Amino acid sequence: MKTSTDGPLHQRLSAEFLRRINSGEWPEGRPVPSEAQLCAEFGVSRGPVRQALATLRREGSLVGGQGKPPVARRTAPSQPFATFLSFTQWAESIGRVPGQRTVEVARRRASPEAAARLGLAEGEFVVELVRLRLLDGVPAMVERSSFIAEVGRHLYDFDPDSGSVYAELLRRGVGLHHARHTIDAVAADATDAQLLEVEVREPLLRVRRLTSSGQGEPLEYGDDRYLPAMATFTIDNTIEGRTVVGRYRTEED
Amino acid sequence: MKTSTDGPLHQRLSAEFLRRINSGEWPEGRPVPSEAQLCAEFGVSRGPVRQALATLRREGSLVGGQGKPPVARRTAPSQPFATFLSFTQWAESIGRVPGQRTVEVARRRASPEAAARLGLAEGEFVVELVRLRLLDGVPAMVERSSFIAEVGRHLYDFDPDSGSVYAELLRRGVGLHHARHTIDAVAADATDAQLLEVEVREPLLRVRRLTSSGQGEPLEYGDDRYLPAMATFTIDNTIEGRTVVGRYRTEED
DNA sequence: TGTCAAGGCCTGTATAGACAAGTCAGCGCC
DNA sequence: GGCGCTGACTTGTCTATACAGGCCTTGACA
Secondary structure, three states: OOOOOOOOHHHHHHHHHHHHHHHOOOOOOOEOOOHHHHHHHHOOOHHHHHHHHHHHHHHOOEEOOOOOOOEEOOOOOOOOHHHHHOHHHHHHHOOOOEEEEEEEEEEEEOOHHHHHHHOOOOOOEEEEEEEEEEEOOEEEEEEEEEEEHHHHHHHOOOOOOOOOHHHHHHHOOOOOOEEEEEEEEEEOOHHHHHHHOOOOOOEEEEEEEEEEOOOOOEEEEEEEEEOOOOEEEEEEEEOOOOEEEEEEEOOOO | OOOOOOOOHHHHHHHHHHHHHHHOOOOOOOEOOOHHHHHHHHOOOHHHHHHHHHHHHHOOOEEOOOOOOOEEOOOOOOOOHHHHHOHHHHHHHOOOOEEEEEEEEEEEEOOHHHHHHHOOOOOOEEEEEEEEEEEOOEEEEEEEEEEEHHHHHHHOOOOOOOOOHHHHHHHOOOOOOEEEEEEEEEEOOHHHHHHHOOOOOOEEEEEEEEEEOOOOOEEEEEEEEEOOOOEEEEEEEEOOOOEEEEEEEOOOO
16 A cells, blocks of 8 residues: 555655645645544554654645644645746646747856945956746846856856756856845836836835855845736745745736 | 653653753753662653653654664754744744734624635634734734634634734634645735735735644634735755744845 | 675554543533 | 433553664774
């Protein structure tokens, strides 16, 4: 009955339980079998069963308990690092077709804001990349990235219209490790308005991103401006401290 | 030696271990005492000790293990649930003075959007609370909340101008357990503009919030609109998958 | 002096049993 | 009919024990 035959017992149990929840065998919103029943079914003691249930509870697939069996809940899993960082991978993960139109790639002196975030002296060079990102062929976001020179040089022999810059950088061994996203709202300026095909002053969802190496050195500073009708960010958190973040296509309704 | 005398043993142990890490009693980067030593010191069996260590490991305060004792690590904690949910507690946590001016408290039929999110039939009653929230006396956010009737009735004998509604609800045993925040941008409407003292159509950072019980029943639906100059949200994530979220006062620079 | 194997220590995993505390249905009493 | 109480069931917590497997020091041997 178990999904696989290797690995610790509690891992096999938790994989099997998760399968049952996601397959609907344990319907959402309904209590799952009691610990005693599960022990009997798999012929194991209560320890591994509880450990498996605890794992699922931590991940949000089970809720409730104490005196009554916990309840199954299907949840969107937390988006992994790459999906959260890369527009291309994000779009693919939600079943949309990503696209891009590069506006410019340029080596120039860092803007004051980029220089400050990247820890560069005034006048140092960065590689700036400006792209319009599309979702199913429709404009969704304007991306302005400043890469430090050492990372940016990879962009000269890579066509940013062909896909994910991040995937390419990772492939070339650039150690993207940590990213801080700061979210706020801004009014569309003339460039945004023209690229996104909206009026000037239209509200846009802005995400400024500082991507760093494992040693904490900044590698890239980005300013992404989304049409709010195309994408939203979500933060899920619980009183126990679990936090899950995601970026989603705005539901049309 | 234990920090407090009530609560389950493993919780007391984990609180005590965390204290030792943060106080430097267990220096960062150095292995902590072995499970056997901790069992002996506290006179308990291995179960609760392991449970306490597992909690700290999940939160990132301990790393490593398997064959050798785990290593202590001090980390910036993720903002706890209450701080993220409550404007009042958030403001206090960043050293600002929270304020509020209640615009209205009303029992009325749920708006179509609120009814849909709360899983109510059309025409069911909710308690709506509209407040202007202030940071150091300056308008920062307009909050519109719809509470299901059973939760909302607590608001009749509580003055929402006096402080945190969430703290009061928790004190009265309302099981706020999980919250999903959806972030996007909207243009200020006439009401927003008047309350926040900005122009109509000014971009605002909108956070829609669905707060649920431990059983997953929706309890409150909220629509908060922040002045982007006053607050931002951040998401920190790493390639290893740890994610930390926060809400911050926008730096003035 | 360098290398490799042995053994001790430590965590990971699993079993079994016991009691506390919360939930809920059903019964009996008013 | 409605209320409250009881008791069965379930999860939460804790103890005790055992063995597998990773890690590291020690010591014998080349």
